[in-house]
Amino acid sequence: MSRKIIHVDMDAFFASVEQVDNPSLKGKPVIVGGRTSKGVVCTCSYEARKYGVKSAMPGFIAAKKCPNGIFLPVRYWRYKEVSNQVFDILYNVTDIVEPLSIDEAYLDVSNITTSPIDIGHYIKSEVFKKTRLTISVGISHNKFLAKLASDWNKPNGIKVINEEMVPEILKPLSIKIVYGIGKKSIDKLNNIGVYTVNDLLKLPKDYFIDLFKNQSWELYNRLLGIDNRPVHPNRRTKSLGRETTLSSNTDDIEYLMHFLSLFSKDISYTLKKQYILSKTITIKIKTSDFFSHTKSKTIHHYTDSYDEIYSIACNLLKEININDDIRLIGLSVSNLSDKKIEQLTFL
Ligand code: TTP
Numbered sequence: 001m002s003r004k005i006i007h008v009d010m011d012a013f014f015a016s017v018e019q020v021d022n023p024s025l026k027g028k029p030v031i032v033g034g035r036t037s038k039g040v041v042c043t044c045s046y047e048a049r050k051y052g053v054k055s056a057m058p059g060f061i062a063a064k065k066c067p068n069g070i071f072l073p074v075r076y077w078r079y080k081e082v083s084n085q086v087f088d089i090l091y092n093v094t095d096i097v098e099p100l101s102i103d104e105a106y107l108d109v110s111n112i113t114t115s116p117i118d119i120g121h122y123i124k125s126e127v128f129k130k131t132r133l134t135i136s137v138g139i140s141h142n143k144f145l146a147k148l149a150s151d152w153n154k155p156n157g158i159k160v161i162n163e164e165m166v167p168e169i170l171k172p173l174s175i176k177i178v179y180g181i182g183k184k185s186i187d188k189l190n191n192i193g194v195y196t197v198n199d200l201l202k203l204p205k206d207y208f209i210d211l212f213k214n215q216s217w218e219l220y221n222r223l224l225g226i227d228n229r230p231v232h233p234n235r236r237t238k239s240l241g242r243e244t245t246l247s248s249n250t251d252d253i254e255y256l257m258h259f260l261s262l263f264s265k266d267i268s269y270t271l272k273k274q275y276i277l278s279k280t281i282t283i284k285i286k287t288s289d290f291f292s293h294t295k296s297k298t299i300h301h302y303t304d305s306y307d308e309i310y311s312i313a314c315n316l317l318k319e320i321n322i323n324d325d326i327r328l329i330g331l332s333v334s335n336l337s338d339k340k341i342e343q344l345t346f347l
């Protein structure tokens with residue numbers, strides 16, 4: 001039976017977030033990234049795209065092409081925050097979500113009875129409700145076609161490519177859209193007058209095999225709209241925690257702090273190893289009457305530091321007003337962020 005795959009991709013993501021956070025930028029050519037000789041454009045609003053500004057373009061060229069462009073610094077932490085809201089919506093639809101980047105993912109909704117087009121509209125409306133941003137949705141029976149579909153009516157598009165539409169829909173398209181054909185091969189093919197998928201399908205078999213080697217079979221299938229790659233679900237780590245039931249109930253704060261210290265060390269070590277940072281620290285205790293209490297603190301910056309996590313955890317423990325003996329103590333961190341992403345904030 002045919003699969004039901006959805007590909008979603010936020011529109012002009014970083015620039016749109018800037019426009020939502022500062023509505024006076026709406027309708028204006030916003031360029032996120034540096035305008036200097038060393039700066040690079042991360043993305044720009046559709047208004048700036050009209051001038052030929054593109055992602056990865058040197059900032060000074062973008063400034064020449066679009067003299068009215070409003071250059072803004074990259075606020076990666078903020079885009080990550082919005083991305084988390086969007087991914088929460090996706091994970092509410094299904095667990096089979098494969099994130100591709102901060103603003104893009106595949107979903108396999110084959111096992112959901114609701115039609116994929118209704119799911120697509122649902123995602124669009126939920127994303128808009130939560131973030132005031134638009135997302136483009138592509139629906140098809142495989143990843144390659146779903147991704148092609150999401151790009152079809154950007155921005156704010158929704159497009160279905162069904163089985164009857166292929167390979168006709170693919171034939172006139174540029175070979176540049178075919179995932180797996182590198183820049184060098186594209187140049188080579190253009191040089192011999194091959195520009196479209198149809199041109200490529202007409203190439204002699206030997207030439208095709210010579211060019212694409214062991215990728216030939218997969219690529220040829222893709223040109224016909226066949227792509228059997230599964231959606232690889234990749235659950236995000238949402239929190240990281242340690243807890244223990246004590247060998248005897250206690251109200252000895254020093255003893256409890258000793259556990260908080262062990263947990264903080266372990267959590268800090270894991271955060272560092274996985275290049276993750278955290279903003280929220282939570283402690284949990286269970287009293288001898290089996291009641292559970294939690295207390296959290298969210299700080300203004302991300303951390304993976306043992307000292308910081310431990311000292312916050314100890315303060316939280318002291319703040320919980322417990323009149324009973326404690327039988328379980330736990331510590332967790334949440335509100336996680338990718339460290340590499342944080343470092344980009346300073347670029
Ligand atoms: P994209 O989804 O490729 O671009 P986009 O969302 O800005 O625009 P579109 O409507 O065409 O989808 O990338 C998502 C974000 O990733 C983008 O907003 C900025 C960032 N990015 C870079 O920082 N550098 C790059 O070269 C690209 C392509 C994207």
Ligand code: MG
Pocket residue numbers: 009010011012013103104
């Ligand atoms: Mg995008």
